[in-house]
Structures are given as structure tokens and as C-alpha cells.
Amino acid sequence: MNRYPFWKYLLILVIVVVGFFYALPNIYAPDPAVQISGSSVSLEITERDMKKAEQVLKDLGIEYFGAEFDKGNGLVRLREQADQLAAQRKIQEALGKDFVVAVNLAPTTPDWLLGIGAGPMKLGLDLAGGVHFLLEVDTPKVLAEEMESTEDYIRKHIRKERLRGVEVRVRDSIITISTESDEQRQAITSMLRSDLRELEYEKSEQDGKFLLRAQLSQAYIREKEDYAVTQNLTTLRNRVNEIGVAEPMVQRQGRNRIVVELPGIQDTARAKAIIGKTANLQFRLEADAKTLASQRETYPYRNEDTQRQYGSPTIEKRPIATGKNVTNAQVGFDPDTSQPQVNITMDSQGGSLMHKKTRNNIKRRMAVLFIEYKTETKRTIDENGEEEITYSQTPETSIISLATIQGALGKSFRITGLENPQAASELALLLRAGALAAPMGFVEERTIGPSLGAENIALGVKSVKIGLALVLIFMLFYYRAFGLAANIALATNMVLLIAVMSIFGATLTLPGIAGIVLTVGMAVDANVLIFSRIREELANAVPPQTAIKTGFDRAFETIMDANITTFIVAIILYAIGTGSVKGFAVTLAIGIVTSMFTAIMGTRAIVNLMYGGRRVEKLWI
Known part of the structure; x- marks a missing residue:
């Protein structure tokens, strides 16, 4: 009675040893x-x-x-x-x-631990600090592009309807249309009413001209601004997920600002480069003899060797499609040259535009234009002698590739001409994460320390140690030999909990430490129920071996019910909670699983080794 088969002891030993090695990296401070x-x-x-x-x-x-x-x-x-x-x-x-x-x-983790895939737990912002960015979305640029598109549409309509003597000017976000007759003005007004409903307009007359002034409505401006910020918010979240930051915070602040907080990341330089990079792609045709001078632009190649060899090409100003139409981007290699490439998949709109344009321009060259906004930091001293930090964005536009169109393109095609696999990987990441609806600039950037301060955290850890020590002393004093078994299982439980969190990359936060403390209490509570049941059986003159078996078997159902209900609560907290609540839920859920293993199987294995298979007259409990 009260003996495990050899394989079960071996299984417990293997789990404990593996847990020890995967928890070990946490003792090496970075x-x-x-x-x-x-x-x-x-x-x-x-x-x-x-x-x-x-x-x-x-x-x-x-x-x-x-x-x-x-x-x-x-x-x-x-x-x-x-x-x-x-x-x-x-x-x-x-x-x-x-x-x-x-x-x-x-990190200072030894190579032999890294070799088996072991690494320390990730720490949350409240324990390890992190990086704080405040970015401002350039919504005026979005509105300026919208006005430029609207102006272009109106000019096309005027040319299509062959309206003579009509002038179009844009100043201070107001489009002024000057016509020679009221009939012309009425024809344009009808077009605005049917095709450009986002415009508000008013009529007037000046110097014999019939004027029509149009501007974007306030409701539409707010809608465009909200779209730009929301799209940028989604893109930033995708980029952060690509980087692999634990429990990041990406949220809107005010009308056109976004806060990004990245806790305890290992590669802050790469995170800063990816988060702060505002980049997009445009696909444009190379300019030819038919291209108007006002519709031409000249840009250098991104690759310096190509630039030295071929110079700066002249391309059309109007893009065929942009990175906003890209739905997927993956890195690959050209089978003929083994050079890196990015395989692009576009949405239906982008695919349709690309097919229509390339179908009619076979044998012409198409440029892939890369537009990147780099943030520059400027530090000045104000009149009070305090340092002021300002950020500005400088656009850098270059051509990735300029290739001849061999046939009509569709939704899927590839981009070549990239410098190296790293450049291809970064471009694919930016495109896959989504295009930014508008450029962004840094308003604030700082590294922040633990929110509660190092001293308070040290006191919190100290209180955990004191509480744990008191529990161990109580169990040893009150339950004697059985208390020793419970203490060994409790220490093992802590090791396994840390190991599981390290293996799965869970983030430890200050509320997470509270979850660990609660786990300690729950693990001890399970042993208390078992030991109390054994004492009751002994008080009823049940033989010691039978009392041990009955105590573990009868208490198991109660322990299981209590832990299952708590585990369900932890899942609900993780599902609907955010930030620190999730940190608490994670440690609680993992702690329930490990404590069930150590408090029931672990403790019983030790008790079995102490009393199993022997004639026992009295139990030290």
C-alpha cells in the first residue's frame, strides 16, 4: 500500500530536473x-x-x-x-x-543553457521598465493629399466636359473654381453634388467671373483624421507583434497622437527602428515622351552601386498603386540569380489597378519607389536653461527597382533589386504589418523605470520571502514529517512555475507576483486538506497506511473542484482583462497547474518513499 510504480517516480524526477534547468536562467541578472x-x-x-x-x-x-x-x-x-x-x-x-x-x-545566461532553449522570464514594465514613445500622426498631410486628389478629379472633369476658360486654384485648403458663365459653374456644381459629396461649397461673383469655392466638410475632415490614426494604430500593433514584445501598450491619445510602451524588450534598438519607421511603397511608370513636365519626378536608386552605374531615373508623379493595397509580403529568393526578393500579394483594388495599367504599358519600365520618413532629434536650451527636445521628419525617397513590364501583372508579383536578405526581411515586415495611412513623428521618447520604484519592488519581494518562510516554518512545526514533505513540494512548485513561465515566454509583472503568492497559499491549502483528513482517519482508529491512502484519495475531489473553479476565473480574467490583470491571471493559471502536480503527486511521492510498503505504528503528523 502507498507505493508508486518505478515509472511514476522516474516521471516526477524528470519533470523536476527539466524544470530546474529551465528555471535556472532567472538567477543570472542581465x-x-x-x-x-x-x-x-x-x-x-x-x-x-x-x-x-x-x-x-x-x-x-x-x-x-x-x-x-x-x-x-x-x-x-x-x-x-x-x-x-x-x-x-x-x-x-x-x-x-x-x-x-x-x-x-x-543577457548573461550561459551559452550551455541557451543551447537547450532555456532563457529568463520576461519582465513587465512595472518591474523592468521599458521604452515609451509618443508619436504624432501627420493628419494635415492626409488632408493635403485628399485636396490634391480632389483637385485632380475636378480638372479631369473639366477636360472631359471641354469647359473652356475655367481655372482651378488651391490655397489654404480651399479650391477656387473660376468660370466664364453661370452655366459652366452650374455644370461643375452638379458634378460636385453627385461625385464629391464630402465638399462644402459656396457661390460668388467677382470681376465678371463666376466663382465656386469648395472645401472639405468638418465631418469629413474628422472622419479622415480618425481613419488615419486608427489605421496607424493597427499598423503599429502589428509591427509590435512582429517584433515579439511582451504585453505592449499601443493606444490613442487625444485627436492625433499614439502612445507606445514596450516593456523589458531585449532588442530595443530594433524596436525603435521598426516603430519609428514610417515607410511606404509606390509603384510608378517610368516617364516617357508623352509624360508632361509637371507629372515628372526624378529619384535616386536605393542601392548605391546601381545609382553609380545608371544615375537617377525620371518617373511619373502619379502612382499606379501603393503599399496600402498590399495584403501580404514574404521574403524569397530569385531562382535564377539567388538574389533576395519580396513576394507581394495585393488586394482586389490594387490587383485591378496593377493589371489595367500594366496591360496597356507592356515593354515600359515600372519603378518600385520606397518612401521613408526619418525622424531627426534636435536638442536646444530654452531661456530658463532647460533642455528642449524637438523632433522633425525628413522624407527620403529612393527607387528599389526599375524593371521592364513583360506582361500584364495581377494581384501577385515580386520585388527584386534589394541589397541583402536583411533589407528584404525588413521591407516584408513593414508591408505585412500594414501601411501607415499618414506619416508619424516622435513627440516624446524616453526610457522609463519601474512604475512603483525599485525600493517598493524590493520590499514586495522581501515580504514574499518572509511570508514563504513563515509558511514553511508553520508546516514543519505543525505537521512534522508530513510538513517536511509539503515544504519540499512547495519549493518544487516555485521552481516549476518559474520554469513554465520562462518556457512559454510569459511576462512577470507586479500583480503577477501577487498571483505567485496566491499560488503558494493554494498549494499549502491543498496539503492542509490532505493532512487534516489523514488526522481524522487516525482519530477514528484507522491503520496508518489506510489513513494515508484515504486522506489523499478523499481530499483529491475537494482540491480538484476548488482549483478548477479558480482556473476558470483565471481564464476569464485573461480573456477580458488588460495589462496588469492579465499578468495576474497568467501566473495564477500556471500556478494552479503546477501546484496540483506538486501538492498531490509530489507530496504523495515523498510520503510514499517515507512510509510506503513498511509496517508503520505511528505517523509523525
């Missing part, structure tokens, strides 16, 4: 560091750049070690976390806008 990368994937960090960064740290008197660079990224480990922000700022000033300098936490 080093504060400054990470340096190029603003684009084609720009790699060199040894000269690293020397310059090291010199900046020496001039500042900041202690550092482990300066290294690999795969185009540089990393400098610092002795003190308090030096990170000063080091980041000065290195950024020294290297210039072509580099992204970000604070980071460099």
Missing part, C-alpha cells in the same frame, strides 16, 4: 547596456564606430566592459544602470542620425 545599430539594415556597425562610442564613454567617465559588435549591431555593457541614459544620448550625438542608439539589458 547587464545594463547600450545597443547601436544602423538606421537601415544596409548600414552595419564597424570597428571604427565602436571605437568612437567607447571614446565617448571614456570622456564621460562611464565604466563599461564587453564592447562587441556582430551582424551589424554593436553592444556596450555598462557597470551601472544609472549611466545608460547619459551614455545613449552622447553616443547618439557622436554617431549622428544614421545610427539608432538605444538602452538595453544584455
Whole structure:
């Protein structure tokens, strides 16, 4: 009686050992560091750049070690976390806008643990701090593009109807149409009423001319602004998900601003580059003899070697389609040249536009235009001697490829001419995450520390340790040998909980610590129910071995019912909660599963090893 088969002991031992190794990385605290990368994937960090960064740290008197660079990224480990922000700022000033300098936490997990896929838990914003961005959507640009499109539509209508002597001017977001007769004005008014209902217009007469002034309605302006912000919000969330940030916050603030908070990420430089990058694609035809001078634009190639060889092509101003029409983008390789490419899939509208335009322009060349808005940081000192930080965006437009149209294109085609696989991967990520409806600029960027402060967190951890120690002492004193078994199972439960959170990449937050404390209580509660039942059986003169078996078997149903209902609550909290509530729910749910294993199977295995298969006259309980 009260003996497990050998395979069950072996299974428990294997689970505990595996859990120990996957929980082990959490004892290795990361080093504060400054990470340096190029603003684009084609720009790699060199040894000269690293020397310059090291010199900046020496001039500042900041202690550092482990300066290294690999795969185009540089990393400098610092002795003190308090030096990170000063080091980041000065290195950024020294290297210039072509580099992204970000604070980071460099892992110190040994390679042999990383080799088996073990890594530390991710920490939430309240424990590890993180990066805070405040971005402003350039809604005036959206409205300006809308006015430009509306003006173009009106001019097309005037040419189609062969209206002579009609002039169209745009100034201060107002389209002024001047006609020579009231009949002409009435014809244009009818068109506006039927085709451009978003416009508000008024009629007047001046110097013998019949004027019609039109502008976007306030309701439509608000609708366009809301669409731009909402689309950018969705795109940013997709980009953050692509990066793999744990429990990020991306939400709207005010009319045209977006807040992004990224807690405890390992690659802040890449996150900053992706989040801050406003990029889009346009597909345009190369200009020919029929293209008007006002509809021509000249841009350089993105690839410097191609630029030196072929110079800057002239292309048409009006795009065939844009990145907004892209529904999917995946990296691939050209089977003939083995060069990287991006395989594009467009929506029905984009596919239709592409097919119609390319069908009628076979043997002409089509350019893939890459438009990127780079954010520049400017620091000035105001009249009070305080530093002011302002951000501005500078558009950089270049041509990725210029290829001859061999046949009518449809929804799916490919983009070639990319510098390397990294450039192809970044472009695919940006397109796959969705196009931005409008450019965005940084209004604020800062690294924030734990929301409750390091001292309060230390006190919280200390209180957990004290509470856990008191529970262990109580169990050992009150239940003696059985209390020792419960304490061993409780310690194992903590190891397994941390291991599972590490394996699944769960994020530990301050409310998550509260969930761990609750798990400890629930695990002990299960053992208390079992031990109390054993005491009752002994009080009824039941033999010790029978009392042990009955205690575990009878208490199991009660423990299972209580834990299942709590587990359901944890799932509901995770489903409908946000932020810190989810952090609590995650640790609670995982803790329930691990405590069921350790409090029932683990404790019973230890008790079986102590008393099973032997003649026992008295139990130490």
C-alpha cells in the first residue's frame, strides 16, 4: 500500500530536473547596456564606430566592459544602470542620425543553457521598465493629399466636359473654381453634388467671373483624421507583434497622437527602428515622351552601386498603386540569380489597378519607389536653461527597382533589386504589418523605470520571502514529517512555475507576483486538506497506511473542484482583462497547474518513499 510504480517516480524526477534547468536562467541578472545599430539594415556597425562610442564613454567617465559588435549591431555593457541614459544620448550625438542608439539589458545566461532553449522570464514594465514613445500622426498631410486628389478629379472633369476658360486654384485648403458663365459653374456644381459629396461649397461673383469655392466638410475632415490614426494604430500593433514584445501598450491619445510602451524588450534598438519607421511603397511608370513636365519626378536608386552605374531615373508623379493595397509580403529568393526578393500579394483594388495599367504599358519600365520618413532629434536650451527636445521628419525617397513590364501583372508579383536578405526581411515586415495611412513623428521618447520604484519592488519581494518562510516554518512545526514533505513540494512548485513561465515566454509583472503568492497559499491549502483528513482517519482508529491512502484519495475531489473553479476565473480574467490583470491571471493559471502536480503527486511521492510498503505504528503528523 502507498507505493508508486518505478515509472511514476522516474516521471516526477524528470519533470523536476527539466524544470530546474529551465528555471535556472532567472538567477543570472542581465547587464545594463547600450545597443547601436544602423538606421537601415544596409548600414552595419564597424570597428571604427565602436571605437568612437567607447571614446565617448571614456570622456564621460562611464565604466563599461564587453564592447562587441556582430551582424551589424554593436553592444556596450555598462557597470551601472544609472549611466545608460547619459551614455545613449552622447553616443547618439557622436554617431549622428544614421545610427539608432538605444538602452538595453544584455543577457548573461550561459551559452550551455541557451543551447537547450532555456532563457529568463520576461519582465513587465512595472518591474523592468521599458521604452515609451509618443508619436504624432501627420493628419494635415492626409488632408493635403485628399485636396490634391480632389483637385485632380475636378480638372479631369473639366477636360472631359471641354469647359473652356475655367481655372482651378488651391490655397489654404480651399479650391477656387473660376468660370466664364453661370452655366459652366452650374455644370461643375452638379458634378460636385453627385461625385464629391464630402465638399462644402459656396457661390460668388467677382470681376465678371463666376466663382465656386469648395472645401472639405468638418465631418469629413474628422472622419479622415480618425481613419488615419486608427489605421496607424493597427499598423503599429502589428509591427509590435512582429517584433515579439511582451504585453505592449499601443493606444490613442487625444485627436492625433499614439502612445507606445514596450516593456523589458531585449532588442530595443530594433524596436525603435521598426516603430519609428514610417515607410511606404509606390509603384510608378517610368516617364516617357508623352509624360508632361509637371507629372515628372526624378529619384535616386536605393542601392548605391546601381545609382553609380545608371544615375537617377525620371518617373511619373502619379502612382499606379501603393503599399496600402498590399495584403501580404514574404521574403524569397530569385531562382535564377539567388538574389533576395519580396513576394507581394495585393488586394482586389490594387490587383485591378496593377493589371489595367500594366496591360496597356507592356515593354515600359515600372519603378518600385520606397518612401521613408526619418525622424531627426534636435536638442536646444530654452531661456530658463532647460533642455528642449524637438523632433522633425525628413522624407527620403529612393527607387528599389526599375524593371521592364513583360506582361500584364495581377494581384501577385515580386520585388527584386534589394541589397541583402536583411533589407528584404525588413521591407516584408513593414508591408505585412500594414501601411501607415499618414506619416508619424516622435513627440516624446524616453526610457522609463519601474512604475512603483525599485525600493517598493524590493520590499514586495522581501515580504514574499518572509511570508514563504513563515509558511514553511508553520508546516514543519505543525505537521512534522508530513510538513517536511509539503515544504519540499512547495519549493518544487516555485521552481516549476518559474520554469513554465520562462518556457512559454510569459511576462512577470507586479500583480503577477501577487498571483505567485496566491499560488503558494493554494498549494499549502491543498496539503492542509490532505493532512487534516489523514488526522481524522487516525482519530477514528484507522491503520496508518489506510489513513494515508484515504486522506489523499478523499481530499483529491475537494482540491480538484476548488482549483478548477479558480482556473476558470483565471481564464476569464485573461480573456477580458488588460495589462496588469492579465499578468495576474497568467501566473495564477500556471500556478494552479503546477501546484496540483506538486501538492498531490509530489507530496504523495515523498510520503510514499517515507512510509510506503513498511509496517508503520505511528505517523509523525
